[in-house]
Structure formats: structure tokens, C-alpha cells
Amino acid sequence: MKNYIYMDNSATTPVKKEVLDEMLPYFSEKYGNPSSIYSLGGKSKNAVENARDRVAKVLGAKSNEIFFTAGGSESDNWAIKGIAYANKNKGNHIITTKIEHHGVLHTCQYLERQGFKVTYLDVDKYGMIDIDELRESITDETILITIMFANNEIGTIQPIKEIGQIAKEKNIYFHTDAVQAIGHVKINVDELNIDLLSLSAHKFYGPKGIGALYIRQGVKIHSLIEGGAQERNRRAGTENVPGIVGLDKAIELAYENIDEHNEKLIKLRERLIKKVFEKISHVRLNGHPEKRLPGNVSFCFEFIEGESLLLSLDMEGIAGSSGSACTSGSLDPSHVLLAIGLPHEIAHGSLRLSLGDFNTEEEVDYVVDKLVEIVQRLREMSPLYEKVKGEK
Amino acid sequence: MYSEKVMEHFRNPRNVGEIPDADGVGQVGNPKCGDIMKMYLKIEDGIIVDVKFKTFGCGSAIASSSMATEMVKGKSIDEAMKVTNKAVAESLDGLPPVKMHCSVLAEQAIKAALLNYSQKNNIHIDGLEDFDPDEDPHDHH
Numbered sequence: 001m002k003n004y005i006y007m008d009n010s011a012t013t014p015v016k017k018e019v020l021d022e023m024l025p026y027f028s029e030k031y032g033n034p035s036s037i038y039s040l041g042g043k044s045k046n047a048v049e050n051a052r053d054r055v056a057k058v059l060g061a062k063s064n065e066i067f068f069t070a071g072g073s074e075s076d077n078w079a080i081k082g083i084a085y086a087n088k089n090k091g092n093h094i095i096t097t098k099i100e101h102h103g104v105l106h107t108c109q110y111l112e113r114q115g116f117k118v119t120y121l122d123v124d125k126y127g128m129i130d131i132d133e134l135r136e137s138i139t140d141e142t143i144l145i146t147i148m149f150a151n152n153e154i155g156t157i158q159p160i161k162e163i164g165q166i167a168k169e170k171n172i173y174f175h176t177d178a179v180q181a182i183g184h185v186k187i188n189v190d191e192l193n194i195d196l197l198s199l200s201a202h203k204f205y206g207p208k209g210i211g212a213l214y215i216r217q218g219v220k221i222h223s224l225i226e227g228g229a230q231e232r233n234r235r236a237g238t239e240n241v242p243g244i245v246g247l248d249k250a251i252e253l254a255y256e257n258i259d260e261h262n263e264k265l266i267k268l269r270e271r272l273i274k275k276v277f278e279k280i281s282h283v284r285l286n287g288h289p290e291k292r293l294p295g296n297v298s299f300c301f302e303f304i305e306g307e308s309l310l311l312s313l314d315m316e317g318i319a320g321s322s323g324s325a326c327t328s329g330s331l332d333p334s335h336v337l338l339a340i341g342l343p344h345e346i347a348h349g350s351l352r353l354s355l356g357d358f359n360t361e362e363e364v365d366y367v368v369d370k371l372v373e374i375v376q377r378l379r380e381m382s383p384l385y386e387k388v389k390g391e392k
Numbered sequence: 393m394y395s396e397k398v399m400e401h402f403r404n405p406r407n408v409g410e411i412p413d414a415d416g417v418g419q420v421g422n423p424k425c426g427d428i429m430k431m432y433l434k435i436e437d438g439i440i441v442d443v444k445f446k447t448f449g450c451g452s453a454i455a456s457s458s459m460a461t462e463m464v465k466g467k468s469i470d471e472a473m474k475v476t477n478k479a480v481a482e483s484l485d486g487l488p489p490v491k492m493h494c495s496v497l498a499e500q501a502i503k504a505a506l507l508n509y510s511q512k513n514n515i516h517i518d519g520l521e522d523f524d525p526d527e528d529p530h531d532h533h
Contacts, residue, residue, distance in 0.1 A: 303448065305448055383429075
């Protein structure tokens with residue numbers, strides 16, 4: 001077994017060797033600027049266009065609908081601000097959810113300060129939106145629906161097809177932050193009626209700092225980054241060629257064996273969940289039991305606090321994450337855990353373990369054994385646990 | 393993020409537990425904010441002869457509780473009253489700014505236990521006149 005067990009694949013993933021090998025020549029050999037007319041530039045240009053073709057193919061889109069960005073947050077900002085500003089003569093209302101990634105949430109809050117109106121849809125205890133509530137919240141002013149494909153903390157996958165259908169019927173643009181879903185879920189933008197989609201390479205074994213925004217042809221949108229004529233005049237800045245090449249290879253690998261990959265992850269996920277429930281009391285699983293990302297496991301352990309749990313896991317060589325306030329630098333636990341109705345004190349004890357291609361059954365078993373010890377130790381230290389112990 | 397001292401106290405917290413026949417017990421914090429400290433004191437002839445704690449909270453909350461118990465053990469009530477949150481944080485080689493409230497909580501837990509002792513025994517402790525154990529330490533940011 002490896003001496004460090006990495007179960008934070010929703011935060012980021014290691015760059016796969018095959019991906020890195022593809023990228024390396026584009027740093028110091030094929031370093032030309034894609035905009036240059038000589039052959040060295042041409043090599044870079046070809047690499048960028050090949051990657052664009054690949055991403056388009058994976059999404060069932062056209063190549064001229066794919067725009068490379070610096071990652072998920074830029075894609076989210078571009079989609080939301082770009083649509084808002086380009087369509088404000090049509091309306092000033094945006095619909096999103098309470099459980100979006102901050103890339104979307106804070107962008108919507110920014111637009112509220114600029115005079116736009118935003119509806120933040122509630123979610124149920126599984127983190128699922130209510131389609132009827134979405135339908136009812138649409139007004140004549142609504143110009144954009146932005147709802148994440150899958151949640152980064154609790155893994156819940158939204159009814160994207162229904163949302164897309166509603167948006168299409170009402171002639172409203174539909175953006176989805178698919179940063180957590182790409183590489184794990186098969187997505188066809190036409191079948192799902194998606195108009196804009198954000199993705200980021202480092203969530204599926206590609207490099208950090210590179211992502212893309214899919215923009216359906218004909219969508220009226222402003223640019224976010226002004227400058228040169230790159231990306232057909234819509235996103236200025238010399239292309240991150242090694243990053244784009246890495247994204248290309250990573251998305252190819254992710255989708256060439258996606259069924260096998262998901263099957264493996266789901267097996268590991270279910271093993272982890274089952275064992276934790278067998279061995280630890282007063283624990284709950286956050287998110288939807290079935291409609292969740294293959295590698296996402298999110299627990300709340302009562303009577304203990306998430307940061308203590310993470311530090312203890314780290315001391316055992318295990319990497320995970322938590323939505324506890326103490327890990328976010330604020331006083332409130334994660335907005336996602338509060339939105340699914342967890343009381344503060346329970347939300348503070350959250351632990352997300354996100355599984356990836358490199359995790360094994362042996363690692364899962366080891367992590368469960370360590371969790372049993374750690375949770376027990378922290379509970380023995382917790383004044384909240386005394387009463388429960390007394391009841392036993 | 394944390395000093396080696398904080399991590400050391402987190403790994404091996406001193407004086408964890410309860411004192412069944414404690415002379416003073418104090419609890420501060422609230423589960424909503426993610427930290428609760430409970431402090432137990434055994435006091436003989438004005439000297440804190442034993443101290444134990446239980447804490448629900450993050451790494452720095454546990455380390456702060458542990459350090460605070462070490463700082464008051466064997467001390468007189470007056471000396472214990474002089475253990476400030478700053479002193480707790482300094483003894484831990486500092487805490488990140490967002491975690492300073494943990495040391496405030498530790499100071500308050502000691503005072504809350506002393507207040508409980510003074511009320512039970514109907515004695516006066518200098519410095520506790522205006523102490524409110526329910527005050528929210530997060531306001532001290």
C-alpha cells in the first residue's frame with residue numbers, strides 16, 4: 001500500500017503520466033505561439049485545435065463552440081457575467097441554487113450588487129432541486145438558469161435533462177457548472193439542452209489552470225477577458241498550450257473507459273459507505289443514495305468537529321476534506337450542508353472522501369479502520385458525547 | 393498552518409477527561425459555532441490540584457484546552473485568573489488569526505469553572521465580577 005492515501009479527488013487529481021508525457025514537449029520544444037505564422041507556431045495551433053475537436057466530440061458539440069479558459073472559476077464567471085451583461089435588455093433575473101460552487105454563487109452575488117435579481121433555489125435533504133419550484137420561479141425577466149451538474153461536496157447529480165427542457169421551452173439560457181461531473185458522467189449538450197457548460201482539467205487527471213467553456217452557437221454573450229483575438233475574439237490571452245494539450249489527453253483517457261472507471265469507483269464507494277455504517281454509530285451519509293458522483297462519499301460524524309478529524313487523518317497519512325467552519329476560515333459550516341437541512345453542530349462534523357482511479361479496496365479498508373479509531377478518540381474527548389455514552 | 397507545539401498538544405492532549413467530584417465545572421462555547429470546552433477543577437486550599445477538560449472543536453481548540461490546563465495545574469486561584477488567552481496562544485507558539493477565539497474560549501473555560509467554584513462555595517474571586525461565561529468569544533476577533 002502507498003504510504004499516503006489520497007481521497008480528495010474532488011479537490012484535485014494527480015496528472016496522469018500519459019497526460020504529462022503529452023504536455024512536456026509543449027514547454028521547451030514546441031513552444032511557439034499559436035498565433036504566429038511560422039511552422040513552430042503552427043504546431044501549437046494544431047495542438048490547440050485538436051484539443052478543441054476532442055472536447056467538442058466528448059460533449060456532442062461543435063468545435064467552434066469550445067473555448068479554453070484558465071479553469072472552472074473563469075468559465076463560471078464568463079458564462080454568468082457574459083450572459084447577464086449581453087442580455088440585460090431582455091431581463092435582469094437569474095435563477096441558481098443555494099448549493100452552487102462559490103465560482104457561481106459569488107458571481108451571482110456580484111451581479112446582485114450590479115442590480116440583477118437572483119433566485120437561489122432550495123434543495124431537499126438529498127441536495128436535489130425541486131423542478132416545480134424552478135418552473136415557478138421563472139419570470140418574464142429571467143435570462144439565465146445556472147445549476148450545477150453535480151455537487152462538489154455531497155456529490156448529488158441534478159435532474160439536468162429536465163432543467164434543460166424547461167429552459168428550452170421558456171427560451172432561457174441554461175448554464176451548468178459541470179466541473180465535478182466531467183470525467184465521470186457522459187454528457188451530451190444537445191440531449192440535455194445545455195447552452196453553456198464549465199469544465200476544468202485538474203478534476204480528471206489533467207493539469208491545473210486550464211478549463212473550457214462550452215457556448216452553444218448563437219448564444220448572446222459578452223467576453224470576460226478583453227485583449228487579443230485568441231479563441232475567435234472571445235477570450236483574449238495567449239493560449240496555455242501545454243495545459244490545453246494536457247486537457248485533451250486527460251479527457252480522452254477519462255472517456256475511453258468511463259463505464260469501467262465508474263463501475264470501479266462505485267464499488268469502492270459502496271464498500272466505504274457500508275463499512276463505515278457497520279463500524280461507526282451516529283453517522284449519516286450526505287447527498288443522494290444513488291444519484292451521486294461515483295467517487296463521492298460525504299459523511300457527518302456526530303459529536304466531533306471536521307477539522308480535528310482531518311488533522312487526525314493526515315497524521316495517519318490520509319487526505320480528505322470537510323465542510324466544517326474551521327476548514328473554511330469562516331464561522332459557518334458549508335453552505336451546502338446547511339442547505340440540505342443539517343443543523344450547524346452536525347454539519348461541523350462532516351468528512352468528504354472522494355475516490356479516484358488510484359484508490360484500492362485495501363486503502364478503503366485501511367481508511368475505515370483508522371476512522372473507527374479517530375472518531376472514537378475524538379468522541380471520548382467531546383463533551384457532547386457524554387450524554388450519548390450514558391444512554392448506552 | 394499550525395505550529396509544531398499546537399500539533400503536539402493536538403496529538404497528545406494533556407489532562408483529557410472528567411473529574412467526577414470536581415469543585416468547579418465550567419462549560420463555554422456552543423455547538424453551533426463548532427466549539428465547546430468543558431473544564432473541571434479540583435481545588436484544595438486555594439490551589440488547583442487537578443484539572444481535566446473535554447472539548448468539541450477543531451485542532452486549535454483541543455490544543456488550547458490542553459495548554460490551558462497545563463498552565464493552571466498546581467497554581468493558585470489568583471494565578472489561574474491571570475492566564476489570558478494571549479498567554480495560552482503564546483505558549484502554543486501562536487495561533488492563526490482566525491483561530492484566536494479558541495484561546496479566548498480556553499481562558500473563558502477556566503474562568504467559568506472558577507466562577508462555578510466561587511458560587512458553590514460562596515466566596516469572592518477578584519476579576520470575575522463582570523465575567524459572563526455565555527459571552528460569545530467569536531466577537532473577540
